[in-house]
Amino acid sequence: MGQAAGTMGQRIDGDWDDIFMQAALQPDLWLAALDTLATRTGSTHGQLIGVGGVREIPFNIVTNFDADMIDFFAASGWTSESHNFRVAASNRHVERGFYDPVLHEADYDRVIPDLASRDYVDWCEEIGIPFGCQTNLVIDNFGVVGLATLRSRRDGRTTPAQRRTFALGAKAARRAVRLQEKLEGEQAKLLAGAFDAIQVSAFIIDIRGRVLAHSAGADAIVDVGDIRLSGRVLDGAGAPFSMRQAVQALVAEDGLDHIRTKLATPAGRPPLMIEGFRLPDRSWSLGKLPHAILIANGPRRDRAGVAAYLAAIYRLSPAEADIAVRLFEGRKRSDIAEARGVTAETLRGQIKQIYLKCGIDGEAGLMRLLAPILS
Template identity: 25%
Template sequence: MTDALVDRIYEASLVPEHWPCLLEDLACLSGSVGGVMFATDTGTLTRWTAAATTRQMVVAYTENSDVPPNDRPRFLRRRNYLGFLREIDFLPPGHLDHDPIQLWLRTWGLGWQCGTMIPMPSGELVIMSFDRPYERGPHAASLMPRLDALRPHLARAAMIAARLGLERARTAVATLEALGLPAAVLDGAGRALAVNGLVAGTPEMLTGAYGRLRLNHPPADALLREALGAGWIGGAVRSVALPSSGTRSASIVHVLPLCREAQDVLGGATLVVLTHLKADANIPDAALLPGLFDLTPREADIVVGLAAGHSLHDSAAAAGLTVATARSYLESIFRKTGTHRQGQLVALVKGRSGIQGEARPDPA
């Protein structure tokens, strides 16, 4: 059984969709009913995969804003133990008496966990955690050596998968450089894993502390951070607009998950590609706007109307919308494009310098 598991561990490092079934078998080995593996540098589950038996629970945890914060990774990291531990082994005495995570797990019929933490070269941590029903009591200490015997193989498999992901990242940015596009691959904290040579000469992209890549426009940079925090989940693609200024032209930063499968926790990262907008007095194409700015078709209609010089009232009428609905769409458009006024929005989509000076109310 152990030899077969070792073989499957290394297979999963190359074929990430094998992880869920492997986690289920490892759960059985430890007297658990399911498990999860996630990569993080903050304790947040941004990239994860889980056994089918606990997947619904993990989805609920990641998507429910009412879930209590989980401080277990912090205590596990503090122990710095190269093996599997039960929560009763690494949490402070009396902590479980008021632990909100255990109370939340009990709503799912669970309540006891064991896990391990594997440091990665990128600075991230890979955490594997296995869940046991509350009614059965804590994991038996005698079962931890079974998982410990496999941990060196799990650690090596994680390193292999991460290395493959890094090579894939380097290939991606090199290919985009040949196409004349500045590009970088970032981890969840915004640190650059791979950057092509065009980024250094791009005023839109700057390197900050700890190797983090940032955009040279605070509202756009805030949108990039938001995309890095949530864009990987579900494989969503985002676009972030940067208006023109005295040192840069208007541009779009496309944010794409760089992963082969949804289960590619260890090789997953985010590809950031910059494209410039050509200054143009023409009205933007409604078919092009959704791809550039993540707009809905109705939002694109509003932008086209405003760019044509129409008021919001007339743009709404042309799109078959009420003014109240159009205003709601406009607020969403502002958020997606990082603009605050209609004049700034029109200047952005036409690739021209934004309007400077006092903010004035835009005509309705």
């Protein structure tokens, strides 16, 4: 593989773009892209990892690796340069102004004697990943996104040809990560625009409870002081939850899918009702995907208003939103199909799409989902 990369560099470079750009557009393809990188460099594992800084979602994707081992690594606290020779080698180069070189075993050999503990070194030997190469794809105020291959003693140390192949893949992976981050960030802006279109005041928040975007109506609420927004953190006195508590309830790992609270307002003005909705789980992300939505004035309880609302939150088509509302109203499926002029088979397919987009597994789940919106 290394020889092919050297003799057909242009073809392989273009191929890497295809492989990694597809992963940026469909994040569930990252494992396949990393596996291709590992195979072409003669390595057992490919890895994409996010660490450090304030990156919203630390992640560690490793091919052909036991998930329990990834969890063990995360719990062991081996992400510091005092224990991890891969981190130490990277930091040593960053300090000298070299942000994205391809580092490998020779770089690891230089830093291992200075580690405060050999626990991580011994663990890597035990599970069969003492060798490999790596580079930084992104270093920003969110932290570091790194790309690596992890190798066993049987794989051996990386060769110069394998590192050249890795470097070609890394160039494409770097572009892909930047594209995926941008696409994730744009989703929050698109949601805010959708809420503006239906005149709903909404805050879109990430997995850490920080505001990614908000509608013009929400901006007006902040301007009058009913809700405070400081450093992308929302707050405001309320009952039974403050705004900050409501956000935390939505983002906590074992938190709520829906929350409702009443915020205090000055005398003479009606209280501000806030509803929060956790969005359906999606493929892993680099940390920029919307995680939940807080609504300051809910949708009109007419069918058109609710349909637009469901389209904004769950990306239902107008037809799917109408079907969801009819199901909530207790209409029979045969009646819905007749009213909409579709076959029973077509209706079943549309209902299946509704469940998929809403992240639920049946009609009972749909009823629970729609109850706070339509009741």
